[in-house]
Every structure is written in structure tokens, then in C-alpha cells.
Amino acid sequence: MRFRTLTLAAASGAALLAAGVLPAHASGPSAPTSAEEGSVSAADLLAKVTSCSQISSGKYKTDDETSATVPVCGKNGAVFWKADMDIDCDGQRTTNCNENRDPWYQDDTAFHQSDGKPLKAESLPYVVVPSSSSIWNYSGAGIKGGGVVAVVYNNKVEYAVVGDTGPTKIIGEASYATAKALGIDPDPATGGVDSGVTYILFKNSKVSPIESHSAAVSLGDQLAKQFLRNN
Helix, strand or coil: CCCCHHHHHHHHHHHHHHHCCCCHHHHCCCCCCCCCCCCCCHHHHHHCCCCCCECCCCCEECCCCCCCCECCEEECCEEEEEEEEEEECCECCCCCCCCCCCCCCCCCCCCECCCCCECECCCCCEEEEECCCCCCCCHHHCCCCCCEEEEEECCEEEEEEEEEEECCCECCEEEHHHHHHCCCCCCCCCCCEEEEEEEEEECCCCCCCCCCHHHHHHHHHHHHHHHHHHC
16 A cells, blocks of 8 residues: 555645635635544644654655655654555445555455454444554554544544554555545545655553444544643
8 A cells, every 4th residue: 555656646646736726715725625534623733743852763654766854753641643644445345445446455454343354444443553663663652543533634624543553664644434524635545645644643542342433533522622632
């Protein structure tokens, strides 16, 4: 899922050219924003993660071809990173997540539903964490499968769960459903976004059952409020 950089860069260039003919306000701060999940605003969350106290031993790449520039940062009750978003379509086969739509499709996820089946990337917002390595061990930082993540992009907040693990040296990936909810192109082959995504993972949290998005939103809103109080 990490080999689409050149394609995405070309698409981004085309988007920038197209943006030149759009009204000036189309991409500005006055553009309408979608309803946010929960009661904590994107601006309030972002205000708490303006500086980084690095807890990872090194930094991560956002794609195979890029240099390692992304640290994992620590806060009271959470860890966070700011990166891109690549699209994870792994897990149960669905209309948009399968071998035909995703060249890197795998029919499993690191963490499973309460019935033992893999997660469903097309309908469940989840985030991918780097597999444990000498750079960083997510479980040692209090991050676990089913943990709550606030994903912030373009003035929107989407609550997701930790649902899968990825390469040891690359960071910045979330499920088809996460991208779609945030207005990011969810196509597993050509979608995603190159930058501007903030992932705030709440320590020692766990959604039960992991496949319940409403439970993630409820717990996420509670933990986001606590995060604002404690930082």
C-alpha cells in the first residue's frame, strides 16, 4: 500500500491546476466544514499538539521513497503523529476492498472483530500503527488493538480504532472508511493524501466491541475532553 506515491503526486499536481480556476474561498478557512464527530473541535485538539516531545527512538517515512521525518510524540494520556494518509483496504472482502480494487490487498487484519473475523475496512474507521521495532513499540506506549484514535484533517475529527499493523519503518495509514469520512479519496490504489493528517491515539483505551463505531465515538469524545483538560 506504499507504492502509489508517484501516481498520487501526479494527481495532486492536477488537483492544484484545477484549484486555480476555483473561487478563492473554495479551499480557504471560510469553506464549509462537515459536521464533526463528538463535541470536541478539530481546532481544540490541534492546539494541544503544536509541539512534539519525541518518544520514538527514530523517525518514520510516510512512503518507501521518502526520507524519515515523522516522530511519534508523547502527551499526557496520548501519543500522536502528523503524517500523510495511505489507504488500508485489508480485512473482509467488500465491494471496494478486494483484490481487484487494491493491488496490495490482504484478507486479514492484525486485530479482529468480536466474532473472530477480520475487520471491514470499507465500513469501519480504523488506523494502522507501525509494527513494533527498534524505532517504537506501540504496545509499550499503552496503545493496543481497539484503542481509540482521533484523526484530524481539514477541520474535521473522525474517531477510529487501532485496527491493523503496518511496515516497521512507515507511518500514516488508515482504513477506507476513515478516509471517506474525512473527505479524502478512499481509493486503495490511487487515493489518500500527502500530508496534513494528525493522529491522536489515546493510551490504555479499548473499544468493545472493536467493530462498534458508535462506541468509538462515545469513548473518543470522553477521552478527547479529558485530553484537553490534562494538556
